[in-house]
Amino acid sequence: MKKLRVGVLISGRGSNLKALIDATNIENYPAEIVYVISNNPNALGLNHAKEFNIPYHVIDHKKYANREEFDRAMHQKLIEAGVEFICLAGFMRLLTPWFVSQWPNKIINIHPSLLPSFKGSDSHKQAIEAGVRISGCTIHFVSAEMDSGPIILQAVVPVYQDDTEKTLAARVLLKEHESYPFALKLIALGKVEIKSSKVFVGD
Ligand code: GRF
Numbered sequence: 001m002k003k004l005r006v007g008v009l010i011s012g013r014g015s016n017l018k019a020l021i022d023a024t025n026i027e028n029y030p031a032e033i034v035y036v037i038s039n040n041p042n043a044l045g046l047n048h049a050k051e052f053n054i055p056y057h058v059i060d061h062k063k064y065a066n067r068e069e070f071d072r073a074m075h076q077k078l079i080e081a082g083v084e085f086i087c088l089a090g091f092m093r094l095l096t097p098w099f100v101s102q103w104p105n106k107i108i109n110i111h112p113s114l115l116p117s118f119k120g121s122d123s124h125k126q127a128i129e130a131g132v133r134i135s136g137c138t139i140h141f142v143s144a145e146m147d148s149g150p151i152i153l154q155a156v157v158p159v160y161q162d163d164t165e166k167t168l169a170a171r172v173l174l175k176e177h178e179s180y181p182f183a184l185k186l187i188a189l190g191k192v193e194i195k196s197s198k199v200f201v202g203d
Pocket of ligand 1: 012013014015016017045089090091110111112137173176
């Protein structure tokens with residue numbers, strides 16, 4: 001079976017990267033992680049790449065004059081590594097329209113809220129402040145605007161009255177780890193189609 005060659009971009013802890021690695025290590029999973037890039041030299045998630053012998057590279061955004069130069073450096077590395085598809089997993093940089101246009105419908109992201117609610121890095125705080133009774137995670141194709149693009153899959157958790165950002169984040173994270181590998185699998189199997197900016201999932 002020809003597996004989809006995936007590059008994962010991270011900035012931090014990398015628990016979603018680990019969930020993806022674990023899934024790709026299961027026999028017959030239709031994708032493989034061939035490259036990991038972190039913009040943060042100290043990202044803990046790099047340890048997962050090391051542990052599983054996945055080639056990785058640090059591209060420190062602080063060393064680039066602007067976003068596009070940084071994105072061009074990433075693009076070159078991804079192409080050199082033969083990457084066909086990109087998963088953002090806690091990647092804390094906004095991608096430029098240039099980068100997104102180089103990878104049309106080939107970048108997905110996971111966000112810890114039910115989009116389009118609660119975009120940004122404090123989604124759990126926003127959910128608690130809004131008093132919503134459910135939250136969850138969203139896996140979506142990436143467009144040039146932050147936390148936007150056609151939604152592939154969402155998973156839901158309850159929000160309890162005594163939840164803190166921490167307890168809610170932990171509950172959502174468990175769903176993230178199940179959902180991200182599942183969404184990638186659907187894509188790698190060719191079951192996901194975008195029509196008029198909406199995702200349709202086939203059998
Ligand atoms: C996750 O909650 C993800 O949804 C968000 O950033 C967090 C990254 O966590 N985009 P990790 O680095 O995968 O552990």
